[in-house]
Amino acid sequence: MALVINDRVKETTTTTGTGAVSLAGAVTGFETFAAGIGNSNTVYYCIAHQDQAEFEVGLGTLDGDSSDLTRTTVISSSNSDSAVNFSSGTKDVFCTLPASKLIFEDANNDATVGRNLTVTGDLTVSGDDITLATNTSGAALIGDGTNFNPVAISGDITIAANGTAAIGSGVIVNADINNSAAIAMSKTAFSAGTGVSLSTNTLSVDAAQTGITSLLATDIKIGEDDQTKIDFETADEIHFYAANAEQVFVSNGVFGPQTDSDVDLGTNSVRFKDAYVDSVTVTGDVSVGDDLTVEGGVVDVKNTGAQSQVRFYCESSNAHYAAIQAPAHSAFSGNTTLTLPAVTDTIAGIAATQTLTNKSIDSDNNTITNIVNADIKSSAAIADSKLATISTAGKVALTALEIDGGSDIGADLTTSDLIIVDDGAGGTNRKAALSRVVTLMTAQGFSQEDPTALAIALG
Numbered sequence: 001m002a003l004v005i006n007d008r009v010k011e012t013t014t015t016t017g018t019g020a021v022s023l024a025g026a027v028t029g030f031e032t033f034a035a036g037i038g039n040s041n042t043v044y045y046c047i048a049h050q051d052q053a054e055f056e057v058g059l060g061t062l063d064g065d066s067s068d069l070t071r072t073t074v075i076s077s078s079n080s081d082s083a084v085n086f087s088s089g090t091k092d093v094f095c096t097l098p099a100s101k102l103i104f105e106d107a108n109n110d111a112t113v114g115r116n117l118t119v120t121g122d123l124t125v126s127g128d129d130i131t132l133a134t135n136t137s138g139a140a141l142i143g144d145g146t147n148f149n150p151v152a153i154s155g156d157i158t159i160a161a162n163g164t165a166a167i168g169s170g171v172i173v174n175a176d177i178n179n180s181a182a183i184a185m186s187k188t189a190f191s192a193g194t195g196v197s198l199s200t201n202t203l204s205v206d207a208a209q210t211g212i213t214s215l216l217a218t219d220i221k222i223g224e225d226d227q228t229k230i231d232f233e234t235a236d237e238i239h240f241y242a243a244n245a246e247q248v249f250v251s252n253g254v255f256g257p258q259t260d261s262d263v264d265l266g267t268n269s270v271r272f273k274d275a276y277v278d279s280v281t282v283t284g285d286v287s288v289g290d291d292l293t294v295e296g297g298v299v300d301v302k303n304t305g306a307q308s309q310v311r312f313y314c315e316s317s318n319a320h321y322a323a324i325q326a327p328a329h330s331a332f333s334g335n336t337t338l339t340l341p342a343v344t345d346t347i348a349g350i351a352a353t354q355t356l357t358n359k360s361i362d363s364d365n366n367t368i369t370n371i372v373n374a375d376i377k378s379s380a381a382i383a384d385s386k387l388a389t390i391s392t393a394g395k396v397a398l399t400a401l402e403i404d405g406g407s408d409i410g411a412d413l414t415t416s417d418l419i420i421v422d423d424g425a426g427g428t429n430r431k432a433a434l435s436r437v438v439t440l441m442t443a444q445g446f447s448q449e450d451p452t453a454l455a456i457a458l459g
Contacts (some may be wrong), residue, residue, distance in 0.1 A: 034066030
């Protein structure tokens with residue numbers, strides 16, 4: 001569907017009302033809308049009543065066979081520029097060009113187009129200015145493949161309203177400079193005596209550089225390439241890169257790895273000589289290849305839920321170890337201290353078969369159990385004064401009494417001398433004076449003068 005305007009297109013209609021009009025055929029000397037405009041196209045029309053003061057100018061659309069004209073847009077009319085309710089009678093319907101749609105010169109020779117202007121040929125502007133409603137300072141007319149529109153210049157290059165172009169600071173990289181550019185030294189900020197020289201495309205800095213006193217920038221990188229560099233991009237931080245990844249960084253009071261547990265301090269073959277630190281906190285294992293000296297005097301071995309251990313390995317490929325382990329929490333009544341001996345010695349264990357020599361047990365609270373006769377040295381010669389009184393019955397057998405080696409009383413027996421008797425043969429031993437023997441003998445009818453009876457009594 002297209003807008004078509006043609007000459008001498010005119011038909012009549014007897015249609016009434018405000019709807020589409022039915023075309024009744026061409027007026028003599030004119031052609032039909034079907035021939036001059038074409039089926040389904042749009043056209044500027046005028047409908048004028050032959051007998052009444054009714055007219056309407058607008059934009060209409062022909063149907064598929066151009067038999068009807070639909071009044072789509074009313075431009076002007078006898079009904080206050082609204083659709084006319086045509087009365088009965090014959091009306092002329094013809095193609096026209098409304099005055100409001102014409103391009104014409106005013107008194108100043110200026111022409112105004114109400115909306116879009118299509119030029120099928122070249123457009124020549126003899127003046128200096130093209131004025132757009134969206135005129136933007138510093139903008140350029142940019143084609144997008146369909147239209148040209150004012151577009152503000154952005155990015156690395158800017159253009160001022162006076163046409164001055166500027167390249168943004170720091171946007172030119174090495175690839176932007178032609179190999180044959182041969183930038184003259186006079187075009188640089190370098191001067192003699194700074195230790196910096198430029199030859200062709202090579203920038204050289206003297207080894208003994210004293211002229212450069214500082215390199216300060218909000219974003220500066222130093223390195224072989226972007227994979228291996230020192231980056232000062234972040235304020236108050238220095239970042240060190242290797243193998244295209246950040247390894248360590250330095251910030252206020254911190255020197256640390258960028259990724260947790262990712263960076264070693266030294267290697268197995270290349271180590272730091274000495275390290276001096278105030279304190280060390282280690283969340284993993286610690287391996288010391290040589291001696292470890294702790295000058296603070298206290299070593300705390302803490303844990304995350306198990307009893308702490310210190311392991312001492314043997315000299316053969318660390319095949320075995322002896323561990324010192326803290327007691328369980330339930331065994332503690334307070335903190336304890338194990339004091340080592342002040343001489344070269346071996347610590348005895350409760351499960352090992354070992355001999356303790358020249359040791360004294362000097363506390364009454366110490367208890368030695370399970371001592372048998374074989375545990376006592378034959379030459380021990382324990383003094384009587386070290387023995388307590390045996391008060392438990394049956395602990396000394398009668399056969400264990402030895403009187404042959406004893407000292408003789410050295411005097412005659414008297415009735416006050418004591419003997420040991422089993423009281424009533426009940427297992428209770430008691431002392432008795434010999435006077436009780438005399439009493440017994442008398443009660444049995446023996447005479448004290450009867451030596452035989454006395455001998456029998458004494459056994």
